[in-house]
Amino acid sequence: MSNKTKYSILTAVVIIGTYLIKDYLIEKEKIEVVAGGTTVKVNTNEYFLPTSTTGQIVHHEGYSLSYSEPHEQAEWVAYELKKSHLSNANFKRPYFEIDEAVKTGAAHWRNYKQSGYDRGHLCPAGDRKYSQAAHDETFLTSNISPQKHEFNAGIWNRLEQKTRYWASKYDGVFVISGGVLKGNLKTIGEEKVAVPNQFYKVLIDNNTGKTKMIAFLMDYQDSELPLYKFVTSVDTIERLTGIDFFSELDDAIENKLEASSDYKNWSF
DNA sequence: CTGGTGGCC
């Protein structure tokens, strides 16, 4: 066998071997998520879906949600905000549509009309500006919750902008947002859409090496206080909502991170 | 960025 032939075989082995190992490593990162009777395979770096207390998880291209029929809104909306998603595009805002993927029937936007409350996005339109389709997909009524305008355009908006800042700084974050749907809540519209008294947002950064998370809990009204004043532990959000976050993580890591209200690893 | 509303067709 000539040296040239040996070299060719060696090269082929290295290329094929690298390809196989790469496939194996990617496979190791994947997990099975069973939701709504459907089994989907996702990458853990892309998907940290919480549990559903309502039994109705809906997947869209740009985000997933758990719909609470009694409250006529999502108990959580979850999505990854990648650095590459950030965009300055300026799309025209479409009209809200009923989410036909919600089998129990999502609320009509008319419930919000003249109610005194904003149709507050849970997955913000500003986080899905990488395409017109992704942007427009956030205008489903399964993705909104009644919010006072001063809150929505105020501190909630500031938190969303800070989230985009972190997505850029930390090369992507995974985001879960929602209202706290507990107790006797005021309702609006014929379909009695519940008006949450508190809203939460939970973030995890699993991309910059050392996993870190942070949680925010806010009352329904605007505030001039700095955002870090609203930091709480993920455990607190879990106790309030009954939702289990980040169960994909190793239990020891999950327990430690979720008990912490420390925000020193997050740059404000 | 976050949104709403009056009024015309």
Add this chain to the structure above:
DNA sequence: GGCCACCAG
């Protein structure tokens, strides 16, 4: 009922 033009924080 859908849509445009305009307005607010």
